[in-house]
Amino acid sequence: MMLTKDRSSNGFFRRERKRLRQAQGNVLLKLLISVFLLGSATGCFHLDQAEKKETPSGDSSPSISIVISSLGMTFPAGMDENDNRYLNYIEERTGLDIQVNTPPPEVYNEKLDVMMSSGNLPDLLHVYEPVWFDNYVKQGAFKPLDELIDQYGPHLKQKIPAEIWDRVKYGGKIYAVPSLNEVTGVELMYARKDWLDRLGLKPPKTLDEYYKVIRSFTLEDPDGNGKQDTTGLTFTTNLGRSSPFFGAFGTQLNTWFKRDGRLVNGNVLPETKEALGFLSRLYQEGLLEREFPLNLQANLFEKIENGKVGLFSATWYDTRGPIAANMKKDPNARWIPLEYPTGPRGEKGVYGKDIIRGYNVIPAGSANAAEVIKLLDFIAADYKTLKLGFENEIWWWQDGAIVTDFARHDENLYRGIYQSLVDVPDEVLFKERLDSLGNFNLYNNIQTINQNIIPNAFYGIPTPAMGKYSKKLDKLEDVFEKIILEIEPLDAFDQYVELWEKEGGDEITKEVNHWYDKQR
Known part of the structure; x- marks a missing residue:
C-alpha cells in the first residue's frame, strides 16, 4: 500500500480508527473492516490492539x-x-x-x-x-x-x-x-469611483456629503442603465455594517465611553439617538435599502457583485471578496476607500474589536x-x-x-x-501574508481602520450584572431598527433608555464604574 506524504502509516491508522468509532453500524461489520484495514496493512491483527487504540508500532494514541x-x-x-x-x-x-x-x-x-x-x-x-x-x-x-x-x-x-x-x-x-x-477593527467605507465620476461627485468626507452621494446613487441612475434599480446605502441584519454612521455622531453601540469622569454605555447616549434620527431620515426618503433588516452577509455580497450597491461599509477583506467579484463581472467598475463620514461636531470612527x-x-x-x-x-x-x-x-x-x-x-x-x-x-508575518494575497489593499485597509478606532473604555472581565442581565438587554435593542424603519417614533429611544436602566443597565453601569475607579 502506497501512502502519500500526508498519509503516513500512523496518521492513516488513526483516521481509520476514528471512522470506526464514529460509525454506528453493527459490531461484526466494524470487526470485519478492522480486520481488513489493519490486517491487510500489517499482515496480522489482534483485537486487543484495536480496543486500546494503538498504532501498529504499539504506541497508544x-x-x-x-x-x-x-x-x-x-x-x-x-x-x-x-x-x-x-x-x-x-x-x-x-x-x-x-x-x-x-x-x-x-x-x-x-x-x-x-x-x-x-x-x-x-x-x-x-x-x-x-x-x-x-x-x-x-x-x-x-x-x-x-x-x-x-x-x-x-x-x-x-x-x-x-x-x-x-x-x-x-x-x-x-x-x-x-x-x-x-x-483591532473591521469596517471602513468603500464606494464605486466610476459611479462618482459619472454623476460628477467627489469622494464624500462629511456626513452631509455622504448624504448627497447616497441620494444620487439611489435616484440618479449611477450605472447608466436607464433604470432606478440601485441602492444608495444598505446594512445587514441587526444594523451590521452601520458603525461608521454611528461614529459620525461620536458613539458606537455596545461600547463604553468616558463622560464626565465616569463610564457610560453608548446605547443610551443622546448621540445614539441623533444617529438613529439620521438613519431614519435616510429610510424615510428611500435612500436606505428597504430590505436591509433581512440582509445576511450573502445577500449583501450578491447585491454588491451584481452592481446594485455602490457605497457601503466594507470589512477590510471585502476588497478580495464581493468588491473583487463585482469588478470581475463589470470591467468598468472601480472601487476606492473613502474617509469615514465626519459628523456635525467633527467626530468620526468605528467600533474596535476586543x-x-x-x-x-x-x-x-x-x-x-x-x-x-x-x-x-x-x-x-x-x-x-x-x-x-x-x-x-x-x-x-x-x-x-x-x-x-x-x-x-x-x-x-x-x-x-x-x-x-x-x-x-505576528505583525511581520501578517503583512507578508496579506501582501501575498494580491493587490487588494488589505494591509492598508487595516491601517486605515486602526487609525480610526473609537476605543471601548471598558476592557475588564464581565461583571456579575452583565452575566445576569445581558441577554434581556440585548433583546431590547430591537427598538433601534424599529426607529429606523419608522415602526416606532424617534422618542421611543428615551423609553428604551429608561427600560435599559431599569432592567439591569444601572446595575451594570455601577459595576463597570467600580472597575474603572480601580484602574485609575
Missing part, C-alpha cells in the same frame, strides 16, 4: 474531543471536520487522536448551553462570548490551568502577553487559553486536560503552517516575498478552523 466553530468554512470533496489534511497533520505531529464537533455558527452558543446542561462534555470548548465564559467559570464548570500551562504550554506563555492572561483569571487562577485578534477573540476552556471533569494544553501549545508553536498552509504547496518564497497559489489557498481555508483556536498575532 491519547484521544481528546473538542468543540469549535466551523466559522462557516466548507471542506473539499471527500473531507470533513474529522478527516482532512490539516487535522491529520496536527494529529500526526502531536500524537493525539482528535474528535471534532462543529456546531453551526448561527446557533453556536445555544449548542454550547445544551452541552453544558447535558453533562456529556468534551475535553475542550472554544467559546466566544465573555459573558458566557464568565457565567460558567463562576459555577465552577472549568479547570484552573496554571500548572498545566507551566508544564505543557511553553509557547502559549511566550506568545500571549501577561496582561492578556490577567483577563482570564478568577481568584488569581487562569481558566482559559485566549485566542487573540489580529486586527483583543480576545475566543476562550479555550476545559470542563472540570475532563481527564485529558494535559493533552488539550499540548494541542493548544502545538497550534501556537506551528502557527505559520496553519495560518498560511503547507509551504511549497499553497505558498512559497520568491525574491524574498511570499507567493500564494490563490486557488489552493481558497480551497484550504478550512485550516483556519483549527488555527483559530490559538491566534497569536
Whole structure:
C-alpha cells in the first residue's frame, strides 16, 4: 500500500480508527473492516490492539474531543471536520487522536448551553462570548490551568502577553487559553469611483456629503442603465455594517465611553439617538435599502457583485471578496476607500474589536486536560503552517516575498478552523501574508481602520450584572431598527433608555464604574 506524504502509516491508522468509532453500524461489520484495514496493512491483527487504540508500532494514541466553530468554512470533496489534511497533520505531529464537533455558527452558543446542561462534555470548548465564559467559570464548570500551562504550554506563555492572561483569571487562577485578534477593527467605507465620476461627485468626507452621494446613487441612475434599480446605502441584519454612521455622531453601540469622569454605555447616549434620527431620515426618503433588516452577509455580497450597491461599509477583506467579484463581472467598475463620514461636531470612527477573540476552556471533569494544553501549545508553536498552509504547496518564497497559489489557498481555508483556536498575532508575518494575497489593499485597509478606532473604555472581565442581565438587554435593542424603519417614533429611544436602566443597565453601569475607579 502506497501512502502519500500526508498519509503516513500512523496518521492513516488513526483516521481509520476514528471512522470506526464514529460509525454506528453493527459490531461484526466494524470487526470485519478492522480486520481488513489493519490486517491487510500489517499482515496480522489482534483485537486487543484495536480496543486500546494503538498504532501498529504499539504506541497508544491519547484521544481528546473538542468543540469549535466551523466559522462557516466548507471542506473539499471527500473531507470533513474529522478527516482532512490539516487535522491529520496536527494529529500526526502531536500524537493525539482528535474528535471534532462543529456546531453551526448561527446557533453556536445555544449548542454550547445544551452541552453544558447535558453533562456529556468534551475535553475542550472554544467559546466566544465573555459573558458566557464568565457565567460558567463562576459555577465552577472549568479547570484552573496554571500548572498545566507551566508544564505543557511553553509557547502559549511566550506568545500571549501577561496582561492578556490577567483577563482570564478568577481568584488569581487562569481558566482559559485566549485566542487573540489580529486586527483591532473591521469596517471602513468603500464606494464605486466610476459611479462618482459619472454623476460628477467627489469622494464624500462629511456626513452631509455622504448624504448627497447616497441620494444620487439611489435616484440618479449611477450605472447608466436607464433604470432606478440601485441602492444608495444598505446594512445587514441587526444594523451590521452601520458603525461608521454611528461614529459620525461620536458613539458606537455596545461600547463604553468616558463622560464626565465616569463610564457610560453608548446605547443610551443622546448621540445614539441623533444617529438613529439620521438613519431614519435616510429610510424615510428611500435612500436606505428597504430590505436591509433581512440582509445576511450573502445577500449583501450578491447585491454588491451584481452592481446594485455602490457605497457601503466594507470589512477590510471585502476588497478580495464581493468588491473583487463585482469588478470581475463589470470591467468598468472601480472601487476606492473613502474617509469615514465626519459628523456635525467633527467626530468620526468605528467600533474596535476586543483583543480576545475566543476562550479555550476545559470542563472540570475532563481527564485529558494535559493533552488539550499540548494541542493548544502545538497550534501556537506551528502557527505559520496553519495560518498560511503547507509551504511549497499553497505558498512559497520568491525574491524574498511570499507567493500564494490563490486557488489552493481558497480551497484550504478550512485550516483556519483549527488555527483559530490559538491566534497569536505576528505583525511581520501578517503583512507578508496579506501582501501575498494580491493587490487588494488589505494591509492598508487595516491601517486605515486602526487609525480610526473609537476605543471601548471598558476592557475588564464581565461583571456579575452583565452575566445576569445581558441577554434581556440585548433583546431590547430591537427598538433601534424599529426607529429606523419608522415602526416606532424617534422618542421611543428615551423609553428604551429608561427600560435599559431599569432592567439591569444601572446595575451594570455601577459595576463597570467600580472597575474603572480601580484602574485609575
